[in-house]
Structures are given as C-alpha cells and as structure tokens.
Amino acid sequence: MFVKELRIMSERVLWTENLCKYFGGLAAVNNVSISVREKSITMLIGPNGAGKTTFVNLCTGVLKPDSGKIYFLGKDITGWPSHRIYREGFVRTFQIPSPFLKLTVLENVLASLKSDAENPLKAPLRKIWIKDEEENIEKAFKILSRVGLEDLWYYEAFRLGGAQLKMLEVARALATGAKLIALDEPIGGVDPAYAGDILGYIRNIKNTMNVSFLLIEHRVDIALPYADYVYVMDRGKVIFEGTPPEVEKNPKVIEVYLGG
Ligand SMILES: Nc1ncnc2c1ncn2[C@@H]1O[C@H](COP(=O)(O)OP(=O)(O)OP(=O)(O)O)[C@@H](O)[C@H]1O
Numbered sequence: 001m002f003v004k005e006l007r008i009m010s011e012r013v014l015w016t017e018n019l020c021k022y023f024g025g026l027a028a029v030n031n032v033s034i035s036v037r038e039k040s041i042t043m044l045i046g047p048n049g050a051g052k053t054t055f056v057n058l059c060t061g062v063l064k065p066d067s068g069k070i071y072f073l074g075k076d077i078t079g080w081p082s083h084r085i086y087r088e089g090f091v092r093t094f095q096i097p098s099p100f101l102k103l104t105v106l107e108n109v110l111a112s113l114k115s116d117a118e119n120p121l122k123a124p125l126r127k128i129w130i131k132d133e134e135e136n137i138e139k140a141f142k143i144l145s146r147v148g149l150e151d152l153w154y155y156e157a158f159r160l161g162g163a164q165l166k167m168l169e170v171a172r173a174l175a176t177g178a179k180l181i182a183l184d185e186p187i188g189g190v191d192p193a194y195a196g197d198i199l200g201y202i203r204n205i206k207n208t209m210n211v212s213f214l215l216i217e218h219r220v221d222i223a224l225p226y227a228d229y230v231y232v233m234d235r236g237k238v239i240f241e242g243t244p245p246e247v248e249k250n251p252k253v254i255e256v257y258l259g260g
C-alpha cells in the first residue's frame with residue numbers, strides 16, 4: 001500500500017490541494033484539487049467564467065491563492081513568484097519575457113536556450129563558445145521541427161500567424177527545459193484543420209520528451225481526443241474528472257458544458 005502510494009506520488013508533476021481564490025464575494029476557484037501526471041496532457045474544460053484561467057494563474061504564481069497548496073515536482077510552490085516557478089520548469093506560455101517579435105523564429109528559440117557565451121569565464125575562449133553556439137543552433141532546429149516551424153526559421157516572429165506564434169512559444173518553453181507547459185486555449189481562433197495539427201504536435205512532444213501539458217480548452221469537440229485526463233470546472237469547482245470517453249458521456253458535463 002505504502003509503496004503504491006509512493007509510486008503514485010512520484011508520477012505527478014503538479015498537484016493542488018483545496019485551492020481557493022476569491023474576488024470580493026465571488027469564489028473564482030473553490031477547493032480545487034487536481035493532479036497532472038508525468039508525460040500527460042491534462043485538460044481543463046468548462047464554460048465561461050468557470051475559473052480555469054484563474055486556476056492556472058494561481059498555479060504559475062501570477063495570482064496568490066487565499067488558501068490551499070500547490071506542489072510541483074514534489075516541492076511546495078504555494079505563494080512562489082512566477083519567475084521562480086518558471087525557473088523551476090513550470091512554464092506558462094504568454095509569460096515568457098524577451099524581445100520577441102523583432103527576432104527571427106530561430107533567434108527566439110536560441111534566446112531561450114542556455115548559452116555559455118554569456119559566461120564571463122568562457123567568453124574569451126572563442127573556440128569553445130562557437131562550438132556551444134553550433135550545438136545550440138542544432139538543438140534549436142530540433143525543437144523547431146517538433147512544432148512544425150523549422151522551415152520558417154528565418155521569419156521575424158511578427159510575420160507568423162496567431163497559431164504559429166503559439167507554437168513558437170511552446171518551442172521556447174521547450175528550449176528552457178520546461179517539464180510542464182500550461183497553455184490557455186492554444187487552438188482558440190485557429191481553423192479546425194490546423195487546430196488538429198497543433199494538438200498533434202503537442203501530443204507528439206508529450207509522447208517523446210519528458211514534458212507534460214496542462215491545457216485549457218474551449219473547443220472540446222476538437223481537443224478532447226488528445227487529452228489523457230480531463231477536469232471539468234463550473235463556477236469555481238471541479239464538477240467531474242475522468243478520461244475523455246467518461247467525460248463525453250457524463251450527464252452533468254453534458255448539461256453544463258456540452259449543451260445537451
Ligand atoms: N482579476 C479579477 N477580478 C475580479 N474577478 C475576476 C478576475 N479574474 C477573473 N474574475 C472572475 O472570476 C471568475 C472566473 O474567471 P476565469 O477567467 O478564471 O474563468 P475562465 O474559466 O478562464 O473563463 P473563460 O472560459 O471565459 O476564459 C469569473 O466570474 C470572472 O469574472
């Protein structure tokens with residue numbers, strides 16, 4: 001029993017215990033306890049105002065919870081500032097700081113990879129850092145191929161479409177060595193054909209790298225098949241959790257979200 005419990009604990013990258021956040025009298029996040037397992041796509045769905053974005057903001061340090069706990073890779077990160085959580089390997093896209101749009105796609109990824117050229121001890125040793133730079137370029141191309149952007153490596157980021165920009169953010173998160181990437185509506189506003197590609201890239205990254213995803217999605221019809229596990233929120237609470245087929249046929253979920 002004890003061994004089994006340990007095993008279950010070690011498989012979770014993120015978990016929360018009774019997380020709460022109030023805005024005035026409104027319980028935006030009300031006693032939410034969820035887990036994100038290693039190498040999983042965990043999806044958070046629910047109608048407008050359910051508390052999904054607030055929940056992710058709490059987990060990534062953008063907002064401070066009023067009560068409850070957040071654990072990442074076994075550490076209690078409750079109340080940590082967002083930059084510290086980011087450095088720990090939990091990255092929320094749209095948060096990554098850098099001069100972003102004027103740089104090319106490749107430069108954006110390179111900027112997120114750790115380079116020793118900035119190490120003052122190594123800087124005089126040109127041969128060493130040129131080799132490091134070459135290796136980084138190779139790494140960056142590998143990452144870009146994971147998100148389908150390798151052919152656009154020389155584009156300035158401002159020339160990318162919305163969905164491509166989102167994939168570039170995923171690429172940059174991967175370049176930082178993220179273990180968990182939170183995406184708030186990655187296929188929002190994307191046409192269904194490309195939406196499938198995006199989710200396919202995310203699934204492929206999840207299957208082949210040691211990375212998990214916490215995905216907020218509105219377009220359940222398209223996104224659900226890509227999820228390993230789903231939490232359904234409504235008015236601040238988790239009203240159901242399960243696998244995609246369980247979610248699809250749960251009457252409560254159909255009532256509040258899928259619209260019957
Ligand atoms: N900064 C804030 N101040 C006051 N109320 C807020 C704030 N942020 C969110 N809320 C309220 O908290 C509730 C949850 O909002 P949240 O944005 O987390 O929902 P959501 O599930 O992400 O919705 P959507 O699907 O529309 O993005 C809503 O009632 C919202 O109006």
Ligand SMILES: [Mg+2]
Pocket residue numbers: 052053054
């Ligand atoms: Mg939201």
